[in-house]
Amino acid sequence: MTSKRSLVRRTVAVATAGAAAVVLAACGGSDDSATSGHDGHTTKSPSASASASQGQHNTADVMFAQGMIPHHRQAVEMADLASTRAQGAQVKTLAEDIKKAQDPEIQTLSGWLTSWGEDVPAEDAMDHSMHESGGMMTAEEMDKLEKSSGKAFDTAFLEMMIKHHEGAVAMAKSEQTDGVYGPAKKMADAIVTSQSAEITQMNTLLGRN
Known part of the structure; x- marks a missing residue:
């Protein structure tokens, strides 16, 4: 036993x-195979694939972000003036809507540029070549708007913002055509839709429709 x-x-x-x-x-x-797996199949790991997908962008995407940031900043500056200078309630509401939409987009655009290793336009940066193609206001136009009030401000604001929006829509359409970064193209779609609708609204307020 x-x-x-x-x-x-x-x-x-x-x-x-x-x-x-x-x-x-x-x-x-397991350790050996994991090492060889990472060495031989790095791009196939889920996290790496996701990062690569999110990081795909081209020159058009960079130009869109770098151009739209100062463009949005000026629109927000114009909208800020409306709170104390506008006469019409609809103009004030429109200005507030513009600010609410474009402030967050500035942050998003800046985040993309930072993640891409690209320069974020400085707060006082102004591309003067955009005055015509991008619908940006000149310093003189902004000064005129700032010195206006009441109905005169409403008219000047609406006329300038229409021009400003038309420039933004043109920039967004270029991104739709030439960009490759999904989130940027999605933002471009939203800009075309929302700002085209606001252009129609502003023309109505000016009695043009």
């Missing part, structure tokens, strides 16, 4: 040692 128990113990010990050896070998093999 004693010899049988001893034999059982030895058998269990051998089996346990063998199992441990198998486990250790498996662990070692």
Whole structure:
């Protein structure tokens, strides 16, 4: 009986040692295969694929972001003036809507540029080449708007913002055509839709429709 128990113990010990050896070998093999897997298949890992997908952008995307940031900043500056200078309630509401929409977009655009390693336009940056193609207001036009009030302000604001929006829509359409970064193209779609509708609304307020 004693010899049988001893034999059982030895058998269990051998089996346990063998199992441990198998486990250790498996662990070692797992480490080796993981290393070779990362070396040979880095781009196929889910996290890397997601990062690559999110990071795909081109020159058009960069130009869209860098151009739209100062453009939006000026629109927000114009909208801020309306709170104390506008006469019409609809003009004030429109200005507030513009600010609410474009302030967050400035932050988003800035975030994209930072993640791409591109320069974010400085607060006082102004691309004068955009005055015509981008619908940006000149310093003189902004000065005129700032010195206006009441109905005169409403008219000047609406006329300038129509021009400003038309420039933004043109920039957004270029992004739709030439950009490749999904979120930027989605923002461009939203800008075309919302600002085209606001152009129609502003023309109505001016009695042009």
